[in-house]
Amino acid sequence: MLALPAAEPDRVMPKIATWNVNSLKVRLPQVLDWLAREQPDVLALQETKLQDADFPAADIEAAGYHVAYAGQKTYNGVAVLSREPGSARVTDLPGLDDPQRRVLGLSVGALRVLDLYVPNGQEVGSEKYAYKLGWLATLADYVAAQLAEHPQLVVLGDFNIAPDDRDVHDPEAWRDKILCSEAERAALRRLLDLGLSDTFRLFEQEPKSFSWWDYRGMGFRRNLGLRIDLILASAPLAARCRTCRVDKAPRKLERPSDHAPVVAEFAD
16 A cells, blocks of 8 residues: 555545446546546545456555455445545445445545445336335435444445436436436435435536436437436535536546546535
């Protein structure tokens, strides 16, 4: 590991980002280029799709970042890249027996990071949909406990939920469908009601701002997208948030992820 200076106890990271890379093996050069350009203090990744033994830690450390990761072969996988070393790593939701690597909690200085790849749910009414709702209920209990312990908490990642109709390119076509059903949105509202803010909605945004576009049907070119990648911040952290945006540039590259990074910046 690189010997970076320890964090000041009360310092909050000023630039925090999330990105579902849909295979870090494929997208590693894009991630390294993006790190060099954007210089985030914390970057949460989802769908790394790598076993821990295959994680490119050396490449990321050479770029100036510490890294923690929890992966599995072919599917899922999460990682947190940070300028300062992390501690108190958590890879499971308490009380949930789940071999899928979808959760990574990490303390970085005064900041507590909870990186999530929420289950997709497949189809409303399916067993996977019921599992998703149960997973989200367990998550809410854990977030409530984390908020009590960590005032500076950020919960971010691919939530596989579009919060409301503003986050959907065609709300009527998606009405009551997976990612947009009322039960999923209610589960997300429960998280917000605990004391989290959707940092993207703290600011005026361009209409039809999305973070995911299907590869099929020229989804990105036609802006047929959803906003499902979120950065949720606790009240003390949200009060310091100065901007939140979707960076669409990586989605324009050759062989891109179907998601774009989301970036929030905070005052020191």
